[in-house]
Amino acid sequence: MRRCNNSFQAYRYTEMSVLVLLSVLGVVLLYLGLFNNRGAIAGVGIAGLLAAFVLVAADWHLESPLFNGIIQFDTYARSFSLVMIVVTVLLFLFGIDYYAKVKENVAEQYALMVFSLIGGLLICSFTNLVVLFLGIEILSIPLYILAGGKRDSFRSGEAAFKYFLQGSFASGFLLMGLALIYGATASFDLAAIEAFSTALVGGQDMIFLLGLFLTIAGVAFKVAAVPFHFWSPDVYEGAPTLITAFMSTVVKTAAFAAFYRLIANLQLPGAVETMLVVMTICTLFLGNIVALRQTQFKRLMAYSSIAHTGFLLLAFLGTDARTPEVLFYYLGTYAMATVGLFIVLTLAKRAALGDENIRIFRGLFQSNPWIAVATLLMLLSLAGIPLTAGFVAKYRVFVISLTQGYLWTTVVAVVMAIVGIYYYILVVREAFTAQEQESKPIVVAPLNWLVISICGAAVVVLGVMPGLLRM
């Protein structure tokens, strides 16, 4: 009830209107589908998202807490929201071609993506654990459905089912954790919990500790950190590629933003610090080592995504003031590269009649030299080669973890980053190998060409001038 009295004076319509706008946008998209306006869906969706972008950007640096301090749309939240909205726009642009031949449920899939985005916006601005839980559910439930979007494919159904079951389990852990934290601190308010943890330094409260463990386990599931990653390869592989791209970019960004917001100002007990370090090292190891053995591109990207989770977690260790900035840059550039690659994958997969082996990229340079170069740039960025954004991102993470005194964890991470280069280069090699026999050419629609070019150019421009992407 802290700000109950002045909440109406402090209330500015523009601050909340982005949530309202996106909810209405989702409903409008559903109606467009109902009245068979197939052509308009993506266009209206993109227009709505751009309007949301303007609304979020309009009040930059405004930090007032809203709704009795339940959420706070601060610069941190706004930055991550903007990244998520931009990536969703790119995915919608891709969707125009992706859904061109799809007969049914197109509007529903767009609408569910918008609903999921609302959850994403909520969890990067929460200051109350109720909103964290609700936001994670709003983020996830549309995804359970979207993962099963390919009705003809049993793998898609399998992905949806696995994601749903394991996601429900994670929600159970999260809820249990939040309940225990509430039990220990008697508050859902993040500031009150932070004050509690500060007062606790040196002491021990088992209930609070257990609550933190379970909560972090629940959130770690969403970012696919080892040992909570089991869902990710199967779900990434089975889900429609557009949705896989959505999961590995927008959802990952939202989950990491929420994760950091949760623990940023908490005085973490030593045991939780240890848990994070162990989780980071396991994630780095497993993600990179298992990725070496993958031949299916989507599974490769899933393990690469796990590996990147490891690097991002590395920035969490300790309390460094630069962490939000680095997370923002890392997630933004990672999303750019990933979106582009999944589009290239879809195009190559179509030409290869549904095959997903990395062989399908063979001959890409012959037929579409520019697309091949863009693919090369994006893969190099994920690998972290200098002059690409991925290098700057990894470099900044290593700087943080070194200044925080995690020498050996950083050494592991550097070694794993070098190991990681191998499997990205494997894909590059395929793309630049000539094809032996004639097969269907890889067709690139103009809009896809545009999106791939944007992504390819972005990773280089941001790598050369990292200052462009700042909070």
Add this chain to the structure above:
Amino acid sequence: MLALFYILAALSVVSALIVVSARNPINSVIALVVCFLSIAGHYILLNAQFLAMVHVIVYTGAIMVLFLFVIMLLNLNTATEPMKSLGMRVAAVTGGGLLFITLAAAIRHGVTISATNDFDPGVGLVKTVGHVLFTEFLLPFEVSSVLFLSAIVGVVMLAKKETPSPHPLSDGEGLTPAELERRR
């Protein structure tokens, strides 16, 4: 009052144990109903009428009926119960046991249950819950409509009968040969 609490507590623990140990799924579900009802009893003891009612209506009513339907439709019985491999069982027991030990240790050490706030007998009344819901927690209350809407859309989307399209790109990216085989 205290006697009532102990009776209810014993009832919830025993019925919860029956839920996980019963061989017949129907017995499991019935035990779960008993468990939920006894938990609703706890809520009433705490003067949380609203929570107790919602618990009975939603869990005991809606969800349990759903469970019964699922069991009926899937025709589950002991004979069709899939056998788990030994490795899976060992892993499950180890995992569950570790979690149990952690929880037990946490409760044994340092849990001093002391009330942070005085108990307010009015806290669970419909009036109080409604007031909090529409003032302090207005945003979560409103935004949960997005959650329900997406769940409804999803259910319709997944349950709708679909006519398989002959076009090879009818799912946007092409099906693998194995998936095409399965489709026929």
